[in-house]
Amino acid sequence: MLLEGKNAVITGCLKGIGRSTMDLFAQNGANIWACCQYKDAEFEAHTRKLAADNNVWVTPVYFDFLDPEQIKTAAHTIRDSKQRIDILVNIAGMTHDALFHMTTMEQMKKVFEVNFFSQMLLTQYITKSMLKQKSGSVINISSISAIDGNPGQLSYTASKAAIIGATKTLSAELAGSGVRVNALAPGVIKTDMTEKMPAEVMAKFMAESDLKRMGQPAEVAEVILFLASDLSSYITGQVIRVDGGIG
Amino acid sequence: MLLKDKNIIITGSARGIGKEILEVCAANGANIWACARKPTPEFEENVRALQERYHGEVWPVYFDLTDHEQFKNAAKTITSSKRTVDVLVNNAGVTYNALFLMTPAAKLQEVFEVNFFSPFLFTQYIAKAMMRQKKGSIINISSSAGIDGNAGRFVYGASKAAVICATKAMAAELGEFGVRVNSIAPGITQTSMISSMTEKVIQETISQSDMKRMGTPRDIANAALFLASDMSSYVTGQVIRVDGGL
Numbered sequence: 368m369l370l371e372g373k374n375a376v377i378t379g380c381l382k383g384i385g386r387s388t389m390d391l392f393a394q395n396g397a398n399i400w401a402c403c404q405y406k407d408a409e410f411e412a413h414t415r416k417l418a419a420d421n422n423v424w425v426t427p428v429y430f431d432f433l434d435p436e437q438i439k440t441a442a443h444t445i446r447d448s449k450q451r452i453d454i455l456v457n458i459a460g461m462t463h464d465a466l467f468h469m470t471t472m473e474q475m476k477k478v479f480e481v482n483f484f485s486q487m488l489l490t491q492y493i494t495k496s497m498l499k500q501k502s503g504s505v506i507n508i509s510s511i512s513a514i515d516g517n518p519g520q521l522s523y524t525a526s527k528a529a530i531i532g533a534t535k536t537l538s539a540e541l542a543g544s545g546v547r548v549n550a551l552a553p554g555v556i557k558t559d560m561t562e563k564m565p566a567e568v569m570a571k572f573m574a575e576s577d578l579k580r581m582g583q584p585a586e587v588a589e590v591i592l593f594l595a596s597d598l599s600s601y602i603t604g605q606v607i608r609v610d611g612g613i614g
Numbered sequence: 615m616l617l618k619d620k621n622i623i624i625t626g627s628a629r630g631i632g633k634e635i636l637e638v639c640a641a642n643g644a645n646i647w648a649c650a651r652k653p654t655p656e657f658e659e660n661v662r663a664l665q666e667r668y669h670g671e672v673w674p675v676y677f678d679l680t681d682h683e684q685f686k687n688a689a690k691t692i693t694s695s696k697r698t699v700d701v702l703v704n705n706a707g708v709t710y711n712a713l714f715l716m717t718p719a720a721k722l723q724e725v726f727e728v729n730f731f732s733p734f735l736f737t738q739y740i741a742k743a744m745m746r747q748k749k750g751s752i753i754n755i756s757s758s759a760g761i762d763g764n765a766g767r768f769v770y771g772a773s774k775a776a777v778i779c780a781t782k783a784m785a786a787e788l789g790e791f792g793v794r795v796n797s798i799a800p801g802i803t804q805t806s807m808i809s810s811m812t813e814k815v816i817q818e819t820i821s822q823s824d825m826k827r828m829g830t831p832r833d834i835a836n837a838a839l840f841l842a843s844d845m846s847s848y849v850t851g852q853v854i855r856v857d858g859g860l
Contacts, residue, residue: 538859542824554848577789577850586848593840601801601833603824604859612785612794612851 369596371396374450376493378402378432378486379459381410383558384508387584388456388591389414393421395592400445402428402459432459432485433477442492454595455493456506457486460527462560467521475522482526487533494537494546503546506594507534511552511610527552531606538604547603549594554610556582577612616843618643619670621697623740625649625679625733626706628657630805631755634831635703635838636672640664642839645671647692649706651678679706679732680724689739698747701842702740704733704777705755709807714768722769729773734780741784745791752788752795753841754781755834758857761799766815774799778853785851794850796841801857803829824859 375392379385381403389401401414406429418425428444430437445452460482463474490505497503512520513527534550541548555561555572561581573579590609593599622639626632628650636648650657653676661672675692677684692699707729710721737752744750759767760774778797785795802808802819808828820828837856840846 538824542859543826547825577785578792578794578848579790582848589845589847590849593845598836598840600836601825601829601856601858602837602854605855607849607854608852609848611848612789 368396369592369598370454373453373595374398374400375454375456375595376400376402376445376452377456377458378489381407383560384553384556384584384587385458387588388458389425390417391585391588391592392454392595393417393423393425395596396421396423397454397595398423398450399425400428401425402430402441404431404459405429432481435485435488438485438489439492442489446492446496451500452493452496452503454504454506455490455497456508456591456595457490458508459486460508461523462520462563463522464519464563465521466519470521475525478522479526479529482523483529483533486530490537494541497546498541498544501545504595504599505537505541505546505548506591507548507550509534509550509552509606511554511608511613514552514606514608515614534606535604542603547594547599549599549602549604550606551587551590551594552606552608552610553587554582554608554613556584556587558584572613575613576610580611582609582611615643616839616845617701619645620700620842621645621647622701622703622842623647623649623675623692623699624703624705625736628654628660630807631800631803631831631834632703632705633660634835635705636660637664638832638835638839639842640668640670640672642843643668643670644701644842645673645697647673647675649675649677649688652676679728679736682732682735685732685736686739689736693739693743699740699743699750701751701753702737702744703753703755703838703842704737706733707755707773709767709770709810711766711770711810712768713766717769725769726773726776729770730776730780733777737784741788741793744793745788748792750788750793751842751846752784752793753838754795754797755838756781756797756799756853758799758801758855758860761853761855762860781853782851789850794841794846796846796849796851797853798834798837798841799853799855799857800834801829801855801860803831803834805831819860822860823857827858829856829858
């Protein structure tokens, strides 16, 4: 129970790493604003059961990352609840596969809109509350491809690299007021995103990794839990690779 | 109870960060080989107190890291105990502050002996047992000084940089046997080690950190707990800075 009594905002809760993180946080005693793009009956049922099973509240919040107005409204709803906001986990994101010369500016802007600008906008709203409380933990999801580069993923990797720069600058600005900011750089994790990867690319990544296997979303969620909890009380401005050892 | 029934070796567990790692691991349900250079009343009392307070066992193990025969025997005692060795925390180390040009050859060798050669020879014995088990987690304590380089900490920083590189090479070699190897790089931490630093350097370092405070041994021990536990099952070959953002 590493998060007992803490309140967390998690984006991208519908599937993959976001879903695992939501489940693990609830099991560890956190109340959650579970953010995802659109209303979904299965998701709603899941959040209700999760809340009941763990004796916490899990409130679905819906907004589209391509619409700043919706983000603003969602942030206001969260803030107007008058609850503390202890944790923000920015997981929602999109991938885009295209070689550099084949990437249109329109696609590139869309990827940055979802993976960077919208996340920063939401983070501005939420961290204002954290600064008032003088405590908080923000966790951003980057990617090892943002550090190492990955052919065919220019817009995705560049947007995730922007997250790393933002993490370090935010830490420098906010940590003095008690708000820690860190990022995770997952490697190849078994999600819908990696399912689209060609088999030979996947095999190459696994052979390169020290552990010789893919990661599970739950393994990434555990590291997010660590950074959200007080176990990481002196860790800020860091990018932690969760990749089974690549590079 | 993140370490329930895990068996853990901690070196340098009599003082400072190591003593705190010992406490946090015991509080989380681990059985521990608590290594120290020699028996002292304070250490023995702490071992007794931990055994009373927590559910797990604490076995004191004494050896001098500059004496190869001693730590070889200690490693044999541990590996022949018929218990799994789930975690090794290489924490014991020495600091030495001197400018590059003022560092005598004997000190260069002494610092590398304690901070690098001996821990890794000791680790060879323990890693073999972990590979046979097909699982294990090794945590090497390095330092932000081993990444950034600090004036006046030439040999200490160099020895900790060696620890970092060894961590990555060991992770690459041992990963396929299920053994994870990571390092923690503490920044400025409240232990007796900082008594060798001037007040001016301490204040400067604190003001450079994002969090504007010194770390506590508990801050470092909690990061070790994470790397020792299954929470970090897909984390290997990493150096995690626990430095308040330097």
